[in-house]
Amino acid sequence: MRKLFQYMGMYRKTVFLVFLILIVQAYCDLSLPAYTSDIVNVGIQQGGISESVPKAVSREGMERILTFLPDPKDRETVMDAYEEDASVYGKEAYILKDGILEEAKEEGSAYDRLSEVMSLPMMLIQGFSSGNDVTEQIQQQITAGIPAEMLPEGADIFDILGMIPQEQVTRMLEEIEGQITEMPDTIREQAAISYVKTAYEDLGMDLDGMQLGYLVETGARMVGLAFLGMLASVLAGLLASRAGAASGRDLRGKVFRRVVGFSSNEFDQFSTASLITRSTNDIQQIQMLIVMLLRMVLYAPILAAGGIYQVFRTNVSMSWIIGLAVLLIGLVILLLFTVAMPKFKIMQKLVDRLNLVTREILTGLSVIRAFSTEKHEEKRFDAANQDLTRTNLFVNRAMTFMMPMMMLIMNGVSVLIIWTGAHGIGDGQMQVGDMMAFIQYTMQIIMSFLMLCMISIMLPRAAVAAERVDEILTSETLIHDPEEPKQLPKHTEGVLRFDHVSFRYPGADEDVLHDITFTARPGETTAIIGSTGSGKSTLVNLIPRFYDVTEGSITLDGLDIREIRQLDLRERLGYVPQKGVLFSGTIGSNILFGNPDGSDKEMREAAEIAQAAAFIEEKPNGYESPISQGGANVSGGQKQRLSIARAVAKHPDVFIFDDSFSALDYKTDVTLRKALREKTEHSTVLIVAQRISTILHADQILVLDDGEAAGIGTHEELLKTCGVYRQIAESQLSEQELRQTGIYSGKEEKDHE
Numbered sequence: 001m002r003k004l005f006q007y008m009g010m011y012r013k014t015v016f017l018v019f020l021i022l023i024v025q026a027y028c029d030l031s032l033p034a035y036t037s038d039i040v041n042v043g044i045q046q047g048g049i050s051e052s053v054p055k056a057v058s059r060e061g062m063e064r065i066l067t068f069l070p071d072p073k074d075r076e077t078v079m080d081a082y083e084e085d086a087s088v089y090g091k092e093a094y095i096l097k098d099g100i101l102e103e104a105k106e107e108g109s110a111y112d113r114l115s116e117v118m119s120l121p122m123m124l125i126q127g128f129s130s131g132n133d134v135t136e137q138i139q140q141q142i143t144a145g146i147p148a149e150m151l152p153e154g155a156d157i158f159d160i161l162g163m164i165p166q167e168q169v170t171r172m173l174e175e176i177e178g179q180i181t182e183m184p185d186t187i188r189e190q191a192a193i194s195y196v197k198t199a200y201e202d203l204g205m206d207l208d209g210m211q212l213g214y215l216v217e218t219g220a221r222m223v224g225l226a227f228l229g230m231l232a233s234v235l236a237g238l239l240a241s242r243a244g245a246a247s248g249r250d251l252r253g254k255v256f257r258r259v260v261g262f263s264s265n266e267f268d269q270f271s272t273a274s275l276i277t278r279s280t281n282d283i284q285q286i287q288m289l290i291v292m293l294l295r296m297v298l299y300a301p302i303l304a305a306g307g308i309y310q311v312f313r314t315n316v317s318m319s320w321i322i323g324l325a326v327l328l329i330g331l332v333i334l335l336l337f338t339v340a341m342p343k344f345k346i347m348q349k350l351v352d353r354l355n356l357v358t359r360e361i362l363t364g365l366s367v368i369r370a371f372s373t374e375k376h377e378e379k380r381f382d383a384a385n386q387d388l389t390r391t392n393l394f395v396n397r398a399m400t401f402m403m404p405m406m407m408l409i410m411n412g413v414s415v416l417i418i419w420t421g422a423h424g425i426g427d428g429q430m431q432v433g434d435m436m437a438f439i440q441y442t443m444q445i446i447m448s449f450l451m452l453c454m455i456s457i458m459l460p461r462a463a464v465a466a467e468r469v470d471e472i473l474t475s476e477t478l479i480h481d482p483e484e485p486k487q488l489p490k491h492t493e494g495v496l497r498f499d500h501v502s503f504r505y506p507g508a509d510e511d512v513l514h515d516i517t518f519t520a521r522p523g524e525t526t527a528i529i530g531s532t533g534s535g536k537s538t539l540v541n542l543i544p545r546f547y548d549v550t551e552g553s554i555t556l557d558g559l560d561i562r563e564i565r566q567l568d569l570r571e572r573l574g575y576v577p578q579k580g581v582l583f584s585g586t587i588g589s590n591i592l593f594g595n596p597d598g599s600d601k602e603m604r605e606a607a608e609i610a611q612a613a614a615f616i617e618e619k620p621n622g623y624e625s626p627i628s629q630g631g632a633n634v635s636g637g638q639k640q641r642l643s644i645a646r647a648v649a650k651h652p653d654v655f656i657f658d659d660s661f662s663a664l665d666y667k668t669d670v671t672l673r674k675a676l677r678e679k680t681e682h683s684t685v686l687i688v689a690q691r692i693s694t695i696l697h698a699d700q701i702l703v704l705d706d707g708e709a710a711g712i713g714t715h716e717e718l719l720k721t722c723g724v725y726r727q728i729a730e731s732q733l734s735e736q737e738l739r740q741t742g743i744y745s746g747k748e749e750k751d752h753e
Contacts, residue, residue: 003463003466003467003469003470007247007251007286007290007466008243008247008290008293008294010247010250011243011246011247014239014242014243014294015243015294015298017239018236018239018240018243018294018295018298019298021232021235021236021239022232022236022298022299022302023302024228024229024232025229025232025233025236025299026299026302026303026306027306028225028226028228028229028232029229029303029444030303030306030307030310030441030444031225032222032225032226032440033310033436033437033440033441033444034310034437035218035221035222035225036222036433036436036437036440037431037433037434037436037437038050038218038433039215039218039219039433040431040432040433040436041431041432041433041434042214042218042433043211043214043215043218045431045432045433046190046193046197047197047207047210047211048207048210048211048212048213048214048215049193049196049197049200049210049214050214051101051196052115052119052189052192052193052196053096053101053111053114053115053118053192053196054096054195054196054199054200055095055096055101056088056089056093056094056095056096056199056200056203056205057082057093057094057199057202057203058089058091058092058093058094058199058202058203059084059091059092059093059094060202061125061199061202062078062082062094064121064125065078065118065121065122065125066078066121067121068120068121068124068125069117069121074117077113077114077117078114078117078118081096081097081100081110081114082094082095082096082097083095083097089203089204089205090204091203093203100114115192118192119191119192122191122192122195122196123191123192123195125195126191126192126194126195126198127191129198236294236295236299237295239294240290240291240294240295241291243290243291243294244287244288244290244291244294245287247286247287247290248283248284248286248287251283251286251287251469252279252283254473255278255279255283255469255472255473256279258472258473258475259275259279259472261477262475262477263477263478263479263545263546263547263548264541264546264547265478265479265505265506265547266475266477266478268505268506269475270472270475271352271356272359273352273355273356273358273359274352274355274356275472276355276359277348277351277352277355278465278468278469278471278472281351281465282348282465282466282468282469283465283469285458285461285462285465286462286465286466286469288458288462289455289458289459289462292454292455292458293455296451296452296454296455297451297452297455299448299451300448300449300451300452301448303444303445303447303448304444304445304448304449306444307441307442307444307445307448308322308445310437310441311438311441311442311445318417318420318421318424318438321413321416321417321420321442322442322445324413324416325409325410325413325442325445325446326445326449328409329406329409329446329449329450330449332402332405332406332409333449333452336398336399336401336402337460339398340395340398340399340460341460343391343394343395343398344395344460344461344463344464345460345464346391347388347391347392347395347461348461348464348465348468350384350387350388350391351388353384353387353388354381354384354385354388357380357381357384358381361377361380361381406446406450409446410443410446410450413442413446414439414442414443417435417438417439417442418435418439421434421435421438421439422435478506478547478548479545479546479547479548479566481565481566482562482563482564482565485563485564485565485568486559486563486564487564487568488556488557488559488564488568488569488572489557492556492557492572492653493522493557493653494521494522494556494557494572494653494654494683494684495519495520495521495522495555495556495557495558495684496519496520496521496543496554496555496556496654496684496686497518497519497520497554497555498516498517498518498519498539498552498554499517499552499553499554499555500515500516500517500551500552500553501513501515501516501517501539501542501549501551501552501553501554502514502515502516502549502550502551502552503538503542503547503549503550503551504550505547511550511707512535512538512707513535513538513539513542513707513708514707514708515552515708515709516539516552516702516704516708516709517552517709518700518702518709518712520654520684520685520686520700521684522653522682522683522684523681523682523683523684524684524685524699524700525677525680525685525686525687525695525697525698525699525700526684526685526686526687526698526699526700526701526702527686527687527688527689527694527695527698527700527701527702528540528686528687528688528689528701528702528704529688529689529690529692529695529701529702529703529704529725529728530703530704530705530710530724530728531705531724531728534704534705534706534707535704535706535707536658536659536688536704537578537658537659537688539688539704540656540658540686540688541658542554543561543573543654543656543686544569544570544573544575544656545561545562545566545569545570548562556569556572556654571652572652572653572654573652573653573654573655573656574594574647574648574650574651574652574654574655574656575647575656575658576640576643576644576646576647576655576656576657576658576660577643577658577660578658578659578660578662578688580631580636580639580640580642580643580660580663581630581631581643582627582630582631582634582639582642582643583627583629584626584627584628584629585626585627586621586623586624586625586626586627587616587619587622587623587624587625587627587642588600588603588623588624589627590627590631590642590646591603591606591607591623591642591645591646591649592646592649593646594646594647594649594650595649595650595651598649600623602649602651603623603649604623605648605649606645606646606648606649607623607642607645608675609644609645609648609672609675609676609679610641610642610644610645610648610672610676611641611664611668611671611672611675612638612641612642612644612645615638635663636663637663637664637665637668639663640660640661640662640663640664641664641668641672643660644657644660644672644676648676648679652683653683653684654683654684654685654686655680655683655684655685655686656686657685657686657687657688658688659688659689659690660687660688661673661687661689661691661694662690662691666693669693669694673694691732692715692728692729692732692733693732693733695715696715697715698714698715699714700712700713700714701713701714701715701718701725703718703722703724703725703728705724710722710723710724710725711724711725
């Protein structure tokens with residue numbers, strides 16, 4: 001997991017910018033439910049009137065309010081907030097002074113004080129005007145204490161209140177206020193709004209226009225926020241995608257550069273199929289997850305935190321529902337991680353296995369057909385495929401369990417909110433719009449956790465992929481350049497010396513090569529021969545530092561090759577591997593692979609020396625003829641000759657031919673070696689060979705037997721002094737060829753006869 005965030009940390013600026021954009025998007029998303037609540041509560045239920053204190057009230061309305069304000073200080077507070085004006089509404093009215101309404105949202109403002117003072121009078125006025133049960137009872141209690149003959153005909157409650165002593169009104173109001181304080185704030189607010197609406201209607205205001213204006217204004221704000229949220233979402237997605245693509249590009253580049261610098265030991269540790277999977281599938285998993293991390297995981301906590309804040313602002317009494325939902329979701333996620341995480345690790349290994357089997361079958365298809373083992377390979381592929389399928393099905397089934405559980409939790413929470421909210425609305429503790437907003441905020445919070453759950457499907461697999469990629473990036477390469485490399489002279493002689501060289505493969509128990517000492521000089525050909533598995537290829541692989549010697553040293557012109565940079569060393573070498581390797585391109589590009597700045601003359605000369613010019617010129621496009629991947633469109637002998645031409649075109653100081661003439665016929669072999677001898681007369685040549693005919697005229701021949709030097713000398717010398725070489729010669733050369741070397745004479749010849 002840490003590696004994923006480490007890779008994402010390479011793009012801190014982009015992450016920070018995406019974070020800021022997501023805050024904007026979250027603000028837009030979290031604001032919309034509040035506006036929805038306002039439309040329902042204010043726009044529909046309250047007719048577009050949001051203020052709990054009237055902006056204007058008629059003279060008669062003001063007198064009624066003052067009737068229910070026996071305290072002189074309260075009367076003064078109200079009168080100071082209004083100013084009398086008869087020109088605005090065509091009748092005498094009191095208009096709220098400028099600035100007081102703007103302070104409505106400030107805590108402890110004059111508007112709050114005014115709302116507190118006027119709430120009871122407005123509620124009582126509205127109640128007496130509407131004639132509800134409570135006010136009817138109060139009216140009956142007041143009129144019961146007044147003789148009927150004293151009541152004017154058609155007198156209302158407000159006329160009656162003016163007839164009784166002020167002290168009695170004050171006591172009555174104190175009793176009523178004691179009863180009203182037990183009422184929910186919502187009922188008192190709705191009563192105040194209802195009075196404001198009546199006051200506006202009394203002044204002849206256009207209530208329908210006010211409602212329509214409020215709905216249009218609020219709706220326009222919602223549209224604007226939705227559009228801004230859309231832009232933020234698109235921009236965040238764009239930046240997240242760019243960061244993900246850049247991370248994939250950079251990781252593939254790092255992995256490629258690391259793999260190119262691997263020694264043969266690292267290639268032994270990581271199979272080719274595994275390296276391909278890690279460079280493609282694993283990095284793709286990381287790339288996709290980085291996009292999701294930036295787009296969803298980073299957004300989820302912002303949305304959840306904002307949603308929880310808004311929930312507590314909307315209704316604290318139902319906040320326990322959020323805690324219950326989060327707890328249930330957390331349990332589901334924990335269960336899925338516990339079950340699925342180990343399987344994701346197994347699945348990546350099974351992908352490697354399937355790629356390995358597929359690659360082996362496709363590359364060895366001709367051999368499989370030749371030996372009629374198609375059925376066996378089909379079973380092997382099917383077994384690898386079935387293992388991966390079973391693991392994949394288990395993981396997917398576990399993850400498909402998540403969505404129904406999440407939907408069950410979401411729907412259950414919605415029902416629970418509606419059930420609890422309905423009781424709250426019935427008790428006057430909340431409004432319909434508040435319940436709608438609460439549901440939306442709750443869904444946003446749950447959706448945040450749902451986004452995290454969706455990421456949890458990808459997270460384990462991507463975490464495993466990140467560890468696998470990190471294994472490559474942090475792997476220790478056994479072959480290192482020295483901290484202070486020595487420089488080879490510009491014109492080297494090419495004297496190559498093995499001084500008591502021993503070598504064993506990493507992790508092996510015994511040496512593959514033991515105490516090898518010889519010197520290869522320029523202008524001379526040094527041949528290496530021995531039975532299969534005697535260490536011939538291993539020995540020449542030590543020269544380019546594919547491996548480093550275990551004991552002893554290899555020097556080039558007196559400098560230990562471990563003290564030279566690998567690039568400087570390999571620039572002086574022309575290496576032809578045992579198995580010819582060509583790259584997709586043209587014949588010309590393959591010949592000049594080691595000398596890209598070489599001329600056409602050099603290319604043609606190299607092809608002629610390698611005896612490749614004849615078959616190249618027969619092709620319609622000559623040196624521009626295409627070479628398919630791996631050189632599949634040329635024969636083994638042609639591939640070998642092009643590999644030799646590639647080494648010749650480089651003009652190296654040291655030629656290394658690792659059994660590079662095995663696919664050539666005898667005539668071509670002789671002609672090629674003759675032309676090569678003229679080209680390499682000033683170079684050091686090492687030839688690994690199986691056929692003695694290839695090395696008969698070598699200046700010195702090193703005979704290897706089970707990793708040790710069994711003899712060294714010319715062909716004639718070794719026939720006389722080295723039993724191992726003599727056995728090889730007798731198995732390959734005719735009696736006439738052996739007699740020409742003088743091996744059979746005297747008694748030996750008679751015994752032979």
